[in-house]
Amino acid sequence: MNVNTAAKITQQLLANGHEIADTDEEADVIIFNTCCVRNTAEQKILSHIALAKQLKRHNPNLKIAVIGCLSAKRKINGVDILLGTDNAMEVVEKLGVALQPLPPMKEDTVYIDITYGCENYCSYCIVPFVRGKLRIRPREEIIAEFNQVKDTAKDIYLLGQNVNAYPDFPQLLAELAQMPGNFTLHFLSAHPKDFDVETIKVMAQYPKIAHDVHLPMQCGCDKILKLMNRKYTVADYLEKVKLLREYIPDIHITTDIICGFPGETEEDFNETVSVVEKVKFSAAYIFPYSNRTGTAADKMPNQVPFQTRKARATKLVEIMRKMS
Ligand code: SF4
Incomplete structure (x- = not known):
């Protein structure tokens, strides 16, 4: 963004x-x-x-x-x-320059905002406080911007902090994927709780939609997912992975993982390790938990020492490196 x-x-x-x-x-x-x-x-x-x-x-x-x-x-x-x-x-x-309507630049990769802000309030995340509540961009605006770039862009990304909070996201995706042009359509980032089988079907059906999806798992332990306020379980997540692979056998799934969230024990972390090994992500963005003032997680008891967060992240990065 x-x-x-x-x-x-x-x-x-x-x-x-x-x-x-x-x-x-x-x-x-x-x-x-x-x-x-x-x-x-x-x-x-x-x-x-x-x-x-x-x-x-x-x-x-x-x-x-x-x-x-x-x-x-x-x-x-x-x-x-x-x-x-x-x-x-x-x-x-x-800076003294009048804003003017300009056609989008002729870039190979183009980003189009479809939602702004987020109101999921994952307990570690500052986004709802700095980017505000979820706002939906009017459909006509999205289509108009899309029309301006579809003939020149190679890759078009639909963007949103929680991109599939867009009302009837699969339908929008299907509509854009049927537009003429030589583009590949991507979207970023999908929230696992809102990522549904309808979206997977649309991805499988239209050749212009990329066979890649970024589905931030954040952690592979139910106790921690609950504390994170992510609103899905490990089983829910794995079910979506299973469906993705059923409908789109060559799908690339990437993810984000936070290590050392408050309350995470060595056992909890090991659960995440086994889920990562099981899913075999194409890539994972792995970070030690970062305290953000004003978020619920920042005030939680049992904060994990920073060295431990870092050590867990390093270990998981190494596991991922070997697997990929
Ligand atoms: S992690 Fe993503 S879904 Fe959760 S509050 Fe932050 S932006 Fe929203």
């Missing part, structure tokens, strides 16, 4: 005569489009912003803009423009 927003902002500025600077020192404007889903991302951005602020000493005209999740979460001093995720595009106007 951030890549998508950044591309749109860049396009608007380029259309108004701005150029991309080769170095930070040469820039008149530095825009940080931020993500604060994990603490490490937040700390990294803060140190980049601190460096940019130092450049202002040599170039007093330098403007620094911070947009996205981080600015929705906290105040950042010493920058010129601060905008959250909903109004990130306003950065263009704040």
Whole structure:
């Protein structure tokens, strides 16, 4: 999503005569489009912003803009423009450039937002607090954007924090997959609780839909899934994997896993390891649990020491590496 927003902002500025600077020192404007889903991302951005602020000493005209999740979460001093995720595009106007309707860029890979925000409130996740409640993009807008890119794009991604919360998602997918053009259609990210057999059938039926799906499992232990407020069990998840493989034998399933969530014992972690070995994911994004202030998990008892979270993540990465 951030890549998508950044591309749109860049396009608007380029259309108004701005150029991309080769170095930070040469820039008149530095825009940080931020993500604060994990603490490490937040700390990294803060140190980049601190460096940019130092450049202002040599170039007093330098403007620094911070947009996205981080600015929705906290105040950042010493920058010129601060905008959250909903109004990130306003950065263009704040830099004195009038926003204009531009055709989408002719890129091979195109991202189209279909939902914004999320209200699942998984207990570890800051997204509902920084991106707001679920909003559905009007169907006509999606179709219009799709029509503009379908003849030139190779890969089109439908995007949403919980993409299949879109009402009647299988029907939208089927409709877009029947459009003329030489594209492959993908969607990101599906929530396992909303991922249904109808979607799988549509994926199997239309050749323009990619045989890949990112289905974040997060953990393979029911006790922890409940604490995570994920609203599915390991059995539910495995059933969806089974159906996917029945209908689409060459499906690539990728996932996200959090290691060392509060309350996770060595046994709980081993349950996750066995599910990962069983499913044989094509790839997995594995991270140690990251505390986010304001989320329910941050206040839970039995926080796992950071070294243990890291050790478990490293172990699982190694298991995945061997399997893939
Ligand atoms: S569904 Fe995804 S974005 Fe929404 S709260 Fe859960 S982890 Fe966060």
